[in-house]
Amino acid sequence: MKKHHLRIPGPTEVPEQVLRAMQAPMINHRGEEFTSLFKKVSEEIKEVFQTKNDVLVFPSAGTGAMEAAIANLFSPGDLIVSFSCGVFGDRFADIAEAFGARVERIKVEWGRPVTYEIVRERISKDTKKEIKGVLFTHNETSTGVLNDIKSLREAVGDHPALVIVDAISSLGAVELNTDEWQIDVVVAGSQKALMIPPGLGLVSVSERAWKAVEDSKMPKYYWNFKNAKKSLEKGETPYTPAVSLVYALEESLKQIFDEGLENIIMRHKLLAKALREGLKNLGFRLFAQDSWASPTVTAVDISDFQGKINFSKALKNRFNITVAGGQEKLKGKIIRIGHVGYVDELDIINVLSAIEMILADEELFGKGVKAAEKVFNEGVEV
């Protein structure tokens, strides 16, 4: 008998209370019960986005919310600059390209972040203000790298390009001050720090972005922001909403506010730090440096163990801990340990202890756990 531990960077574990909330009886999505529920969560979610602007909720994967942002803000032929440091940055560019934008891809070596300088250099060259939008990834899930969105936004400065941030794996776990930092569109998904099952895509839209929506000529129906906003004013959606997931969101928001967004952000920092110190103490190399390491997912270099230990398999078979492997060129070279959403200190201890037992070297027993305990006991100074 082994309990279930989902340590991938999403979908994440869903708290029991949220699972229970989803068991509420199905209701009429055009009735008063749903409209008041939908108005409530659509209002409350703004706090998590740190915005006063509208947040639109779609029945979709996070990728759908990315597509929605592209389709509503731009027109075919628009120049969009994508700054990518991994799989999900590339995906955003792919979507823009699929919709006929002229996409310029600026790629950063995997394992490293996009920097102020890289963005500033490209922006400052655009004297004719041709760039209509820039695409950033807040937390690059494929490499465990956190981009400093505040600084990247500053690099865009007063250039009129819309600033669009994929915050799917960061929103609600990492500081992201949408309004204060002047982010036009933030894209998120339900299955990460929001601690609910996959199926909701969320998009915040700034006033500046709403102006761009007026001019956008990309084809859209499902993702149409204007229709979504018009419906939202009545507490409705243009087509059938994912009712049970909206119930789930109501409950998860309650839990988020109970703990407090700032506390949640500190918790994620602490969990990441403890895991990293533990892994380092066991001799592992981490794929991303501490200074830009993700608070929600840690990529661990396992290339030294190839042909010797299959960590993903061993963690699953022996301890029922599910971690993620590397994607594309990182396949087989890293494992990714998710610590986002419904994750606590003992979950980190679990992973480290399980890895110690898999390493099966008596010298290492307790060594990673020891380092993590030290971090936890020193508390939140991270």
Added chain:
Amino acid sequence: MKKHHLRIPGPTEVPEQVLRAMQAPMINHRGEEFTSLFKKVSEEIKEVFQTKNDVLVFPSAGTGAMEAAIANLFSPGDLIVSFSCGVFGDRFADIAEAFGARVERIKVEWGRPVTYEIVRERISKDTKKEIKGVLFTHNETSTGVLNDIKSLREAVGDHPALVIVDAISSLGAVELNTDEWQIDVVVAGSQKALMIPPGLGLVSVSERAWKAVEDSKMPKYYWNFKNAKKSLEKGETPYTPAVSLVYALEESLKQIFDEGLENIIMRHKLLAKALREGLKNLGFRLFAQDSWASPTVTAVDISDFQGKINFSKALKNRFNITVAGGQEKLKGKIIRIGHVGYVDELDIINVLSAIEMILADEELFGKGVKAAEKVFNEGVEV
């Protein structure tokens, strides 16, 4: 945010599948659906009891099943010898006394087991065969002591006294060969190794015990074995059964057979050993010696920490781990860590790591975990 860890010796954590099974729609307890369900679980549970005899299921606490055994087997004035080494042994004697039996209490120092010699001495003195029943506790939850029932049964030998065993906190977790060892009545509850919520009391009744039932003159209605047996033959109960708990039992039995009773017994041994080695490595004294330590609950001497660390409180507040305190004269002197039922290796690691962090002594970080990892990696040779 802290996940919920219930590490008391019962009620124990309930697996998600069992919780879900309890959400089945309510059914007519006199209908075909229930009768086939009840026949099925009443048959299957025999395997866990290691008996071919009837097992009766009551809507009750474990204590109810104890009372049922007394009320059905004896008559007022009968001499019953209670061998007790703790709170639950004493309780069995109290029940017998309340029903008018002549109870002789043989008490063993808390923290130690009842021995073959103690039983043999009393039995061999009873040349007139006056003793009608002997009461044993398999696993004394209050002190973390396992009595060697096989050996105690042998000490009774061919004396005609009925042998009644309280196996509430052992059944399904510790070896107990009811028929092979010739135990007349085994009493159990749902909320321990059966991994379901409290509310079912279970009693196995040997042929010899059924004969005693015929002669019993103690007052009974609710606990009436003969009525229960008559109903059981039709897949029914004499009064309303705890339907949802019967659904839960069906599912938990499935899980028990999936893992295998022998594997479960080995798991509990291993968990106990790892916890004990971990605690010893941290410098704790354990209340019961290794040779008679319970596989389901570990009593830890905390008297050295009085006024310094309140472990129960600290485990609860900082890690949401619930352990049990000492009972009666052991209040404040021990904590009891339950590891029965739905508990795995990482649960043990959790408790040790949490205790290490509470001790807050850098020298001890990882030290208990290290010892436990060693035990787990060495496997089931316990």
